[in-house]
Amino acid sequence: IAGITQAPTSQILAAGRRMTLRCTQDMRHNAMYWYRQDLGLGLRLIHYSNTAGTTGKGEVPDGYSVSRANTDDFPLTLASAVPSQTSVYFCASSDSTGAYGYTFGSGTRLTVV
């Protein structure tokens, strides 16, 4: 089934630890995105990539990094997790036009303690 796969589904992480959230899509979409969703704040863009080999910063990039080595994969890394990074993380993708909307993965629920 075409779509986006995120892993892990959920994770409890000790503060200060490094963590990579994985995201893979099989739709050959050029653009990919990472959002975090917090109660009362909605979805906020962390980083995005318009095409393989390029990345850009979103609204809340601090403490996060991404890479886009190929079309399918877009991992998000927390170098040293802090409790304020407790959130639900969604990966999404779209074609170059974006006119057909974003396809979202099922999300990763991350708790930093």
Added chain:
Amino acid sequence: GQNIDQPTEMTATEGAIVQINCTYQTSGFNGLFWYQQHAGEAPTFLSYNVLDGLEEKGRFSSFLSRSKGYSYLLLKELQMKDSASYLCAPREGYQKVTFGIGTKLQVIP
């Protein structure tokens, strides 16, 4: 930047019609998305309006007025499964999409 205003919560009766309004302020407007998000799940795409007017897609319709910075989502023949949050998301340029906090719709029997 973009400011998005939509009601926090709404309640409607099964079988009825409900309209969810959204006003926004943005520069470089390039269309507006509506997404549905059930509790604990990912958002799913409903509609995309670029030009003024009404776009109909089954039980769901979306309207846009660019000059007024206004959009609405119309849901007809409400079903219990329509209980969800509805996110208004204006697009600025090609990749900058800002999501509103969403309107939590509760459909009651």
